[in-house]
Amino acid sequence: MARIKLDGLKKTYPGNVQAVKGIDLDVADGEFVVLVGPSGCGKSTLLRMVAGLETISEGTLHIGERVVNTLEPAERDIAMVFQNYALYPHMTVYNNLAYGLKNRGFKADEIERRVGEAAGMLEIEAFLTRKPRQLSGGQRQRVAMGRALVREPAAFLFDEPLSNLDAKLRVQMRVEIKQLQRRLKTTSLYVTHDQLEAMTLGDRLVVLNDGLIEQVGTPMEIYSRPASTFVATFIGSPAMNLMPRAYLEARDDGHSFSGVLDDLPPGTDIVGMRPDDMLLHAPDEPHLVVEATLELFEAAGAESHLYVRMEGSDQPTVIRTSGQPPVDEGDVLRFHVPRTALHPFNEASGKRMQ
Amino acid sequence: MQTKRMTFPGRWLPYALLGPQVIVTLIFFIWPAGQALYQSLLREDAFGLSSNFVGLANFTRLFSDGSYLNSLSVTAVFAIGTTLLSMSAALLLAVTVNRMLRSRNAYTTLLVWPYAIAPAIAGVLWWFIFNPAIGIVPYALEMVGYRWNHRTSGGDAMLLVVIAAAWKQIAYNFLFFLAGLQSIPQSLIEAAAIDGASPTKRFWTIVFPLLTPTTFFLMVVNIVYAMFDTFGVIHATTQGGPAQATNTLVYKVYADGFVGLNLGASAAQSVILMVIVVVLTFVQFRFIERRVNY
Structure with a gap:
């Protein structure tokens, strides 16, 4: 449980290419914020900066009370769900879930309890002994979610987690993610290019364009009072x-x-x-x-x-x-x-x- | 998957296309292999004027011959040493190069060059570097108090041929390891980083297990290389000496057959080598390719 605060975050790549041009954002504890924008708008880069997978060129990033700019991803107390799930292919589902806990030195019985709990919540108990390649897309998605939630982190980061699923599963998983987040009340940052996903999932939306925020607000605020022609044509179909x-x-x-x-x-x-x-x-x-x-x-x-x-x-x-x-x-x-x-x-x- | 097949009319085209390959195989493999098989059952007299059939006597003699048994263990040490050295060095280089972004291609190109060098030239190169009289390495070792002499010390000689043989193979292994590393999705490493694994732990729990197919493939290739493809290296450096310390099976086939002119024994040895190749190939295709997947 934590608030995430971004102050003037910038990302400059070698060759003076600016991907993120100064983002201020305050995500309240337990809030579900969706970063949405067309491809190349810097939303994934921004999420990866929060995760610690990209360095921060300028600005400060708070997670909870700490400034985490220079901390390793593991020290930021976050969990991330990747677009391609990034499950460890040589490990069983159980070991995929337990890996993060083992690395953090949890006791065996605590690991078992937490994995069991997460598996129960996501209804993947039946697959715990299988390898990822024996699972369907939807099941892999659940395992990826499970791996994030066993750790009980301060925040969840989602990087377009539904874009590899077919249309029907996508709607179903969208509802499940929303319900899960409501139940766990874990601060979440979610990146998507799909405006419908953004509208339905987020407590608040952040519409990004070309490395800058176009508008922040609840889905209905943004829909009914778009702040710019960009937002007006991007949100709504x-x-x-x-x-x-x-x-x-x-x-x-x-x-x-x-x-x-x-x-x-x-x-x-x-x-x-x-x-x-x-x-x-x-x-x-x-x-x-x-x-x-x-x-x-x-x-x-x-x-x-x-x-x-x-x-x-x-x-x-x-x-x-x-x-x-x-x-x-x-x-x-x-x-x-x-x-x-x-x-x-x-x-x-x-x-x-x- | 159903693929559409192209068919050509005419009966001769397929034979004409296959012909060159079949002829090359017949002349350079089947015929000599058959000769070796036949020779291994014969014994020639000292002048090479007559030969008579002796059955499996050449084989039974080999296995009671101390120098042959010594050669077996020398080969085992040499093959294992070369494989371990070349694979671990290649993996280390591949992991290091894989972390580079811009300079990756330059390093890759440079690291692959040794593979283009003929074994005999590589051997001569190492012969100079390790030459007890004029070499740079013995000179350096002298300063730290070690007297290097591979002409008298069996251990030094073995080390020399292992280094010389491994060096050439590093380039090959490096390419495969680099390709293997690049096929591991970056997001897996990132997920492991978020999961709290240190870089070392990430390597041993994620990267290395995912490289196993490559590792096993290279292991078989390297053992085969060390056992059969290193004649040039040994001939150019130690010639099997001192006191048989680097006389591997392949080198001994040459030494016994063409220097010692004991064609029957030499042929029997090459038959045994052929059997070993068959077994290794079998292991690779049947056992390893099936078991090492995840």
């Missing part, structure tokens, strides 16, 4: 549609917009609209109206995706509706976007206005 304000103003015929655009904060020249906020039927509240030609219709069961092209614009736009509306490809449709669903951004800075 399908991605948010961004329209130039000038384009929308040119469509304003004086009455259908009823001054909606005038309410936007000063400096707004990009307007973001979530695909599910573009409605086929007019709501009661003030709203925008835009016309667009349906180019492709995608039925996905409970919801449908409409790929449309707005009149006089070459930007493809996605709209999500529930069910299956009676539309055909080639139709010209009218969409209604409530005033409250508009996200104001500034084009030059990429930042949210308001």
Whole structure:
């Protein structure tokens, strides 16, 4: 149990390549924080710096009360789950779990108790005598988790642990990781590039881009008030549609917009609209109206995706509706976007206005 | 896995393609091996004018011959010494080079060079280095109070041939160990580091066990090398001396057959060597390749 505090962490590789450009982050005791961003944003490097697998070029890192900048990984009291699980292939599952305890000089009966407990929690008791290669992907994932939790460390670090699993198992393990973390209340840092995984797992998300933090907040804060166009298009699927304000103003015929655009904060020249906020039927509240030609219709069961092209614009736009509306490809449709669903951004800075 | 097979019409193409290999094998292996087998059952008179069939007498004589039994134990010491020395030195070098990032390729290239040197030249090189009169090593040893002379001391001579034979083989072992080390995922080492294992402990509990397939393969290869491929090294340094101290089985085949002109005994010895090769190969394929996996 510990808090993790990052102050101005930087990572500079030889040749002056900066992977992490100054990160401040405070992870509370027992909190589940997800680092999310596209590949190459520095999220894995940051996690490995916390683990002690990469040196810290600048800044300080606290785990608990200690500054751990120069401590070996083993001395930081953390456990890590790797993307490829990193199970020791020549050891049985039991020995994989016991290895860290043996190295730390635990007594045999204590090792047995802890391994038994962890195996019970993860339902892997039946495989304890097997070697990793005799296990399926999901079972290996559990063993990797078990190896982290037998040590009862101050913090768990997860490095994209679910990306080697198939879609169904991934959802199942995601739920299990969340439940396990709730039960153990161990501080966790979790790295992923999958925004859905990030949204569903984290108490808080840290959206990283190019070595810097774009936004920190609860999943819903980030979803409903993205701080930049980067966050707006990265979180949420399908991605948010961004329209130039000038384009929308040119469509304003004086009455259908009823001054909606005038309410936007000063400096707004990009307007973001979530695909599910573009409605086929007019709501009661003030709203925008835009016309667009349906180019492709995608039925996905409970919801449908409409790929449309707005009149006089070459930007493809996605709209999500529930069910299956009676539309055909080639139709010209009218969409209604409530005033409250508009996200104001500034084009030059990429930042949210308001 | 089902793979699509290419087939060619014509009956002669496969024979033509196989031909060169078969001819080489016949001329350079099957024929001499057959000759050796045949010769091992004969005894020639002193002038090489006639020979008569003696059955297995050459073999029974060998095993009651003190110098042959001595050669067996010399070979055992030589093979084990060479294998241990070349493998441990190669592993040490491979582990060290594997830690390098930028200079790795440069070191690898340099370390592989000795393998390209002919055994006889390597032997001469060591002959100079260890020469009791002009060599640098005896000179250095003299300063710490050791009188090196492999011409009179059997121990010194054995050490010399072991070092000379091992040195050449280090390059080969190094390449295999380096490849083996690089096939171990870095995340395993990192996981072990987080699991609280010191670098030494990581090596012995994770890296070394994962290298066992490589280690066993190299062990067989090195034993075979030490027993059969070191004629040049011994011929250039000690010629089997002093007092038979470095007279390995392979060298003795040559010494008895071409110097001593006892063709029957020499042929019998090479038949025994062939049997040993067959056994070692069998061990490698049947026993080791199956048991050493994880």
